[in-house]
Amino acid sequence: MVAKKPLNQQRVLVFVADIYEDLELWYPKLRLEEEGIEVVLAGPEAGVEYTGKNGYPCVSDAAIDDMDEADFDGVLCPGGFMPDKLRRDPKVLSLVKAFADNGKLVAAICHGGWIPISAKVYRDVRVTGSPGIKDDLVNAGALWEDASVVVHRNFVSSRKPSDLPDFCKGMLQVLRDPGDLRTA
Numbered sequence: 001m002v003a004k005k006p007l008n009q010q011r012v013l014v015f016v017a018d019i020y021e022d023l024e025l026w027y028p029k030l031r032l033e034e035e036g037i038e039v040v041l042a043g044p045e046a047g048v049e050y051t052g053k054n055g056y057p058c059v060s061d062a063a064i065d066d067m068d069e070a071d072f073d074g075v076l077c078p079g080g081f082m083p084d085k086l087r088r089d090p091k092v093l094s095l096v097k098a099f100a101d102n103g104k105l106v107a108a109i110c111h112g113g114w115i116p117i118s119a120k121v122y123r124d125v126r127v128t129g130s131p132g133i134k135d136d137l138v139n140a141g142a143l144w145e146d147a148s149v150v151v152h153r154n155f156v157s158s159r160k161p162s163d164l165p166d167f168c169k170g171m172l173q174v175l176r177d178p179g180d181l182r183t184a
Helices: 022-034 082-086 090-101 110-118 131-139 161-176
Strands: 011-015 038-043 049-051 057-059 074-077 105-109 150-152 155-158
Touching (some): 022 038, 022 105, 022 161, 074 090, 074 110, 105 110, 105 161, 155 161
Parallel strands (some): 011 038, 011 074, 074 105, 105 155
Antiparallel strands (some): 150 155
């Protein structure tokens, strides 16, 4: 069971690489920081500027290879075209699997669901995502729902940028009281 701790003592890992969906990274990052949560942006390399799908820049705080799940309370997989590349990285997949196995937040929005699919953590998990990856989610054993947000145990998922308010509420729900969600 994941221990409950105040939001201002938590850390969330966010993946970044070129062609990330700008809003799906920045909106949750800023919302989590508003709650006092430390957000670490990890990319293929540390200190590199990555460009979003819509042209917004993002400099990584750290390299994915240097990340350890034990140092974080959750992981966020933004969408865009970025997840299609990152889901081929064994370190990304092992991190997501460790978060899932340890009952920590695994959040994915839009095409970000490709990463948990490839980490093989979605079997029998209720999820949503971009309609474009619905078949991928179902074929991975996930239980598809068409909703603005789906919270199932420690998993939070949403479909698209307009779902971001509900998505962030779902992430904060899991981070605030992770123990209450294990039987959901």
